[in-house]
Amino acid sequence: xxxxxxxxxxxxxxxxxxxxxxxxxxxxxxxxxxxxxxxxxxxxxxxxxxxxxxxxxxxxxxxxxxxxxxxxxxxxxxxxxxxxxxxxxxxxxxxxxxxxxxxxxxxxxxxxxxxxxxxxxxxxxxxxxxxxxxxxxxxxxxxxxxxxxxxxxxxxxxxxxxxxxxxxxxxxxxxxxxxxxxxxxxxxxxxxxxxxxxxxxxxxxxxxxxxxxxxxxxxxxxxxxxxxxxxxxxxxxxxxxxxxxxxxxxxxxxxxxxxxxxxxxxxxxxxxxxxxxxxxxxxxxxxxxxxxxxxxxxxxxxxxxxxxxxxxxxxxxxxxxxxxxxxxxxxxxxxxxxxxxxxxxxxxxxxxxxxxxxxxxxxxxxxxxxxxxxxxxxxxxxxxxxxxxxxxxxxxxxxxxxxxxxxxxxxxxxxxxxxxxxxxxxxxxxxxxxxxxxxxxxxxxxxxxxxxxxxxxxxxxxxx
Amino acid sequence: xxxxxxxxxxxxxxxxxxxxxxxxxxxxxxxxxxxxxxxxxxxxxxxxxxxxxxxxxxxxxxxxxxxxxxxxxxxxxxxxxxxxxxxxxxxxxxxxxxxxxxxxx
Numbered sequence: 001x002x003x004x005x006x007x008x009x010x011x012x013x014x015x016x017x018x019x020x021x022x023x024x025x026x027x028x029x030x031x032x033x034x035x036x037x038x039x040x041x042x043x044x045x046x047x048x049x050x051x052x053x054x055x056x057x058x059x060x061x062x063x064x065x066x067x068x069x070x071x072x073x074x075x076x077x078x079x080x081x082x083x084x085x086x087x088x089x090x091x092x093x094x095x096x097x098x099x100x101x102x103x104x105x106x107x108x109x110x111x112x113x114x115x116x117x118x119x120x121x122x123x124x125x126x127x128x129x130x131x132x133x134x135x136x137x138x139x140x141x142x143x144x145x146x147x148x149x150x151x152x153x154x155x156x157x158x159x160x161x162x163x164x165x166x167x168x169x170x171x172x173x174x175x176x177x178x179x180x181x182x183x184x185x186x187x188x189x190x191x192x193x194x195x196x197x198x199x200x201x202x203x204x205x206x207x208x209x210x211x212x213x214x215x216x217x218x219x220x221x222x223x224x225x226x227x228x229x230x231x232x233x234x235x236x237x238x239x240x241x242x243x244x245x246x247x248x249x250x251x252x253x254x255x256x257x258x259x260x261x262x263x264x265x266x267x268x269x270x271x272x273x274x275x276x277x278x279x280x281x282x283x284x285x286x287x288x289x290x291x292x293x294x295x296x297x298x299x300x301x302x303x304x305x306x307x308x309x310x311x312x313x314x315x316x317x318x319x320x321x322x323x324x325x326x327x328x329x330x331x332x333x334x335x336x337x338x339x340x341x342x343x344x345x346x347x348x349x350x351x352x353x354x355x356x357x358x359x360x361x362x363x364x365x366x367x368x369x370x371x372x373x374x375x376x377x378x379x380x381x382x383x384x385x386x387x388x389x390x391x392x393x394x395x396x397x398x399x400x401x402x403x404x405x406x407x408x409x410x411x412x413x414x415x416x417x418x419x420x421x422x423x424x425x426x427x428x429x430x431x432x433x434x435x436x437x438x439x440x441x442x443x444x445x446x447x448x449x450x451x452x453x454x455x456x457x458x459x460x461x462x463x464x
Numbered sequence: 465x466x467x468x469x470x471x472x473x474x475x476x477x478x479x480x481x482x483x484x485x486x487x488x489x490x491x492x493x494x495x496x497x498x499x500x501x502x503x504x505x506x507x508x509x510x511x512x513x514x515x516x517x518x519x520x521x522x523x524x525x526x527x528x529x530x531x532x533x534x535x536x537x538x539x540x541x542x543x544x545x546x547x548x549x550x551x552x553x554x555x556x557x558x559x560x561x562x563x564x565x566x567x568x569x
Contacts, residue, residue, distance in 0.1 A: 019507055023488040026500050033558040036503055040551050045508065046549075050513040058523030058536065065537040069512075069544025076545075077552035082560075088553050089502050092509075096546035099511045102539030106518045110530055118471060207555055219505050226511045227481075231474060233514050239474060240481040245508040247485025252501060343495065351497035359560030368495060 001227045004053065011049035012237045018042025021246070026170025029365050046237055069095075079289040082360045083317045086350040087144040090215045093222050100130030101192065107232065108188055112449045114180035122232040123181075124173045126196040130225040133218045135199030140215050143208050150208025162201050167193040202268075209353055209391075210267045212350040217264075256274030256351055262366075289424070293444035295453070297422050299460030302328075305382035305418075307338045309374065311411055312354045313347045315388015315424065319450035325387060326361035328454055340367050342374035342411050344392035375412045384416035388450045390424065393433045403433060421444040424452045499557045506550025514542025 019042045027036025034318055036114070052064065073092065080088045104127035107119070115123070142148045172191035176183050206214055224246030230238030245295045257264045276384065302308055310329065316322060329339040341363065355368055393413045396403040413419055414437055421438060423445060437443055446453050489500065519536040522528040530535075 016555045018486055020488060023503065023507075026496060026503055027488075027493070029493075029496060032496055033555070036499070036551065036554045036558055039503060039507055040555075043507070043547060044514060046510060047516070050516045054520035057520040061519050061523065061533060061536045062540050065515070066512075066517075066544045068537070069506070069546075070548040072541070073545040073549030074552055077549045077556065079544060080553070082557075085498065085502075085553065087499075087507055088518060092546050092549040092553065093505050095542045095549070096505070096508050096511050099515055099539050099542035100540035100544060102535055103514045103518050105505065105512070106522060106535050106539065109535070110528065126494050205541070216501055218498075219501055220510070222511075223504070223508045226508045226514075227478060227510060229514050233517055234470075235478055235513065235517070236474070238510060238514055239477050241507050241510045243478050243481035244485035244488065246502045247482040248489035248504055250499070251486055252497060252504075255556060256497075262564075264486035264555025265493050333492070345497075350501070352500075353498055356498055356557050356560060365495065365546070370493070370495070390508060 001380050008049050008053055010191070011045050012235075014043040015046035015049075016237060016240050019043065019244065023244070050123075056212040072281060081320075082357055083320060084145070085356060086212060086215060086353065087141045089350075090140040090144065090211075090218070091136045093215065093219050094134045094141070096222045097130040097133030097137065097218070097225060100222070100229050101127050101134060101195075103229055104130070104232070105188075105192070108181060111181060113182035117180070117350055119232055120177050120181050124176055125190070126225045126228040126232055127192060128169060128173060129221050129228065131192055131195035132199040132202065133221040133225060134204045135196040136218050136221075137199075137215070139200050139203040140211050140218065141155065143203070144211050150211075152207045153204040158201075158205065162198070165194050165198050165201060169198060187258065206267065212346070212353075213253055213267050214349070216249055216253040216256055217268075220246045220253060222251055223247075252301070252351075256346065290438045291444050293420065295446065295456040295460045297458050298446055299464060301383055301418060301420070302332055302337065302385065302457065303335055303461050303464050305332075305337055306341070306382075307377075307381050309343045309377065309381045309384045309403045309413075309416065310339065311347075311384055311386045311389050311393060311413055312341065312343070312358065313387065313389020313392060315390075315422070315450045317348050317353065317357055317388070319452075321451035321454050322357040322361040322363075324451050324458060326358070326363055326456045329363070331458055335461075340369055340370050340374070340377065342371070342377075342413075344389070344411050345409075347389055347392050371409060373412060373424065378412045378415040381416040383418045383420060384413040386413060386423075387422045387454065390423070390435055391433070393437055394433070395437055396433065396435070400436075405433065413437065414440055417442065421445045422450055423447060424449060436438065491528060499554050502554040502557060506547055506554055509547030509550050512540060512547055515539035515543045539550060 018038050022035045022039030022042060025031040025038060076088060143150050164397055172187050182421045203214060223242045227239050227242030227246055230242055257267060299305050332339050341358060343354045345351050359365060360370060386395050393411050394405060397405045397410045399407040400406060419442055421443060438445060519540060522532045523535055
């Protein structure tokens with residue numbers, strides 16, 4: 001390894017500082033864009049230094065890859081609908097993991113055994129984690145895109161298969177490290193194939209509702225793979241950036257799990273323990289005694305309320321109803337009604353999912369309330385308008401100890417004077433359980449597609 | 465090449481970076497979690513730097529075999545997807561948080 005010039009090191013330090021500052025600024029809505037720009041500049045500084053350091057060796061391969069990759073990334077990022085953002089993050093994350101895998105494969109292919117200890121160890125680890133993250137992300141993408149079922153996929157002997165694959169990885173990886181890379185090519189391919197397979201097997205039994213947690217976890221995995229690749233290539237910036245992502249991703253994952261009152265182990269291995277309990281519970285959804293209302297009833301109730309709290313959920317995202325919701329809020333505000341939005345941390349499929357959608361519809365962010373700010377307001381709320389949210393409003397989480405979501409913090413919508421639930425059907429939510437909220441005397445249901453229902457409300461309010 | 469002192473130095477960096485990672489994120493409000501995840505996702509796209517180094521490495525001793533060339537291009541492309549896509553998506557999400565002086569209250 002050649003000595004690197006001082007300007008290269010300075011560029012790396014500047015880039016790292018910009019990454020950290022960027023993340024710092026991302027913690028406030030007012031400065032978040034600036035933060036993202038800072039991180040972008042940091043990336044630019046780092047990459048220019050790296051490209052300059054190659055002295056033009058292999059320039060066409062780098063240029064070709066950069067052009068193809070940038071084009072794909074840009075087209076996907078700019079074309080994707082806002083509702084599909086979580087999948088996109090998963091896909092881009094998978095690309096990062098796959099890149100880490102590629103680097104290790106190249107190092108093995110080009111390196112002469114015996115490969116030094118530090119390098120072989122980090123190379124093997126980075127490849128395994130990168131591969132796992134890549135294939136896992138693709139499954140997460142397919143599940144959220146609804147190309148494959150969002151239900152947990154389980155089969156008999158699943159744990160045995162997983163254990164065998166894991167054993168295969170440990171065995172082949174250990175062998176490769178012990179031999180310092182001097183193993184037949186079949187062993188290398190076998191190792192990486194097993195790591196890819198583990199990623200698939202790891203995500204298959206996890207349900208669609210838990211995907212945000214999984215994507216966050218895979219994001220931190222890729223961070224760790226990048227950090228380890230930093231040891232392999234002996235570059236501090238990879239170690240620092242990778243570790244920061246690994247640490248923050250882990251914390252974010254834990255925070256999401258907490259918001260759902262689901263310990264990480266439960267999210268990841270829940271489908272095994274219960275033997276597909278999710279599906280069994282879903283089937284038990286008995287008939288419920290509910291009151292349904294017409295759009296005109298609801299419109300009158302809303303128009304003559306003094307405070308309305310809108311509680312959006314995944315149903316709003318699916319129906320792309322955010323613009324209609326904003327139109328309804330405008331109508332109500334024009335009549336002097338105070339309209340606010342109560343956002344549960346795990347409403348939708350990613351934390352902040354609802355915020356992003358509502359922001360797209362130009363809802364001013366100060367009217368979006370976190371759960372902690374929203375809950376004290378429900379007792380003084382005239383109408384809580386629930387749009388496609390279910391489990392996050394389920395009062396069973398408070399008092400029914402046998403409920404699978406018992407203990408999950410929820411929005412106290414039942415404390416509002418009136419509750420209107422916009423829902424496609426009586427089907428249960430992701431958790432597959434009944435919602436006693438729907439049977440309360442002050443609750444009325446308005447069935448139908450969220451967008452159609454809200455549009456109906458808009459014209460009904462106009463017509464009053 | 466890499467002796468114990470350097471390894472110790474690199475591990476120190478790792479430990480400190482882990483603390484920075486925890487500190488930085490612990491102050492982010494829920495509404496920004498998705499953009500934040502997306503931004504950290506873009507930042508780990510710095511793996512493209514690794515892809516650039518190994519590409520230069522395999523080309524440094526003449527023309528490498530076709531599959532190494534292919535892997536090098538693919539590696540850089542994957543890294544670029546991660547970086548460019550990651551930042552672009554984050555930017556798009558954040559564009560929506562522009563403060564609007566709408567008719568509130």
